[in-house]
Amino acid sequence: MxxxxxxxxxxxxxxxxxxxxxxxxxxxxxxxxxxxxxxxxxxxxxxxxxxxxxxxxxxxxxxxxxxxxxxxxxxxxxxxxxxxxxxxxxxxxxxxxxxxxxxxxxxxxxxxxxxxxxxxxxxKSVLNLCSSACGLTPKNEIVYSGVVSADTPIIVKQILKQYQKTGITQIKLKVGKDLEHDIKNIELSREIIGKNVEIRADANEAWDLASAKKNLPILAEMGVVSIEQPMPKTSRDDYPKLMEFLRGKIEVCIDESLCSIGDAKWMIENGGASLFNLRISKNGGLSNALKIFAMAKSNGIKCQLGAQVGETSLLSSAGRILAALCGNFLFHEGSFGTHLLSYDLTKNPLSFGSGGIGDLSYLNLTDSMGLGIKVExxxxxxxxxxxxx
Incomplete structure (x- = not known):
């Protein structure tokens, strides 16, 4: 070529x-x-x-x-x-x-x-090319979580009701400076989705170490299973301290603090996280993301698939390929398609279906080679x- x-x-x-x-x-x-x-x-x-x-x-x-x-x-x-x-x-x-x-x-x-x-x-599909090159056996489908933005109670309720209709059973809530507001959203999630809904939280760097130590035991007690990027990426040295304080009560996931392979090495060597959030765009593509996944796996750190807000089906498909290759991600996010975008670059946008299911069979169709997206x-x-x- x-x-x-x-x-x-x-x-x-x-x-x-x-x-x-x-x-x-x-x-x-x-x-x-x-x-x-x-x-x-x-x-x-x-x-x-x-x-x-x-x-x-x-x-x-x-x-x-x-x-x-x-x-x-x-x-x-x-x-x-x-x-x-x-x-x-x-x-x-x-x-x-x-x-x-x-x-x-x-x-x-x-x-x-x-x-x-x-x-x-x-x-050939990128999935098959990469699975052959890496010696991996890809999965056939993945299950997506719903993500709820940090919005007014009325909007949050509307979003949760939509997820409930879709059959989503995993939710990530955006949290921030107002703990009381965040607690109400956790309670609202259980009320609407059901008491068995699996809830994660994402602070997007909203807290310092003292706030994280104060807030996270409360969230853990409420059954929140992980907290994503609780502190700024500039506070990297505080992450090992937070991990030591929490002692496994809740998964500490890093996102903005995990961009390069060098970032991954530092977090592994210093015990700064128990969960890595991998996103194709911010991690430098499939090849870098696969390397970070391998590093994490060999050091007992879990991984999840993340997504950039506003991805088209191109990045969504690349994310599905990554998840299919890695096989044992703890959680999956993305493939919102026209649930979020007013339109996509294909007539058949990738989006999660009932129960959050993301089907991967399209990657093996004759007219879906490469990333599997027919751009219009x-x-x-x-x-x-x-x-x-």
Whole structure:
């Protein structure tokens, strides 16, 4: 496979509802989509959603690296087999030595476009390509959790009722500075979903160490099974202290503090978490996420699949592939599709079904090679604000 051309689309999609947490409130999503075309006129697509408060990247910084560094060097590159692709991904930061390990959205968007194109060119799904290369046996389906934003009681109640109708039995609640409000939402979740609902909490860096020590025993006593990113990523040294204080009463999950492979190494070596939240865009693609998963597994740390708010079906499919390959994620998030987006870039958006089930059979269909998403040109053009080459 030889690369003929690359282009970048800066995109925007409105939401059907406002999504809020401690760090941000969103009514739309700005994203980046890489289009990679081969000499055989096969087009692969890769997506990334830069978040400055997560990886330090912005739309502008990622755009600059892709247009000025990645695209010029990749034009004309040849990949004769999957080993060539994997070598390129494993040595990405050596090939593009002006980048750092925190240029993660840059790698994610590039990698997904390359894998999508290579899979389509060779009539294979990315799931099958990666499972063969890694020696893994993928799962057939996964079960998604519902996520409830930090909103008014009326909105929270509406969201919970929708999840109850869908048969969702796992919920993640966004929490923050108002513990009394958070406790009411926990009680409301059990009232609407049922007393056996499995509840997690995500503070999105809202607390300091003292607040975390005060709040988490209360949440644990109420049956909350995990707390995600309770403290800022800049308070990394406080995470081992919190783990020692809690002594396993509740899972401590890191998200914003877990971006690069270096972040994973530090948390493992210092005992800063019991659960890793993996997201394709913020972790630098499938290859990095698989490496972090392997590191976590060998050190007794659990993992869950996370998602960027506002992902299209491209990133949702990549997330499903990661979950299928890893096999034993504790929880799964994402695939909201048009539950959140006003439209997607495909006529058949990926979204969880009844009971939160995410079916993976589409990845083995003849017309679903690569990432398994048939991108519709008109929908892609609709969300595109600007095209750069």
């Amino acid at each position: 030889k690369i003929k051309s690359l282009k970048l689309r800066q995109t925007n999609i409105p939401f059907v509802l406002v999504f809020k947490h401690a760090l941000k409130s969103r009514s739309e999503v700005d994203g980046l989509i890489v289009e990679l075309e081969t000499e055989n006129n096969i087009v692969g697509y890769g997506e990334a959603l830069p978040r400055e408060y997560v990886t330090g990247e912005t739309t502008e910084s990622v755009t600059g690296h892709l247009i000025n560094t990645i695209f010029p060097k990749m034009r004309g590159m040849e990949f004769n087999n999957i080993d060539d692709v994997l070598y390129f991904l494993d040595n990405f930061y050596d090939i593009f030595d002006s980048l750092t390990e925190y240029d993660l959205c840059v790698k994610a968007a590039t990698e997904l476009a390359l894998l999508d194109a290579y899979g389509k060119e060779n009539k 040109g008109k929908l892609l053009d609709k969300m595109t604000k600007k095209i750069l080459e």
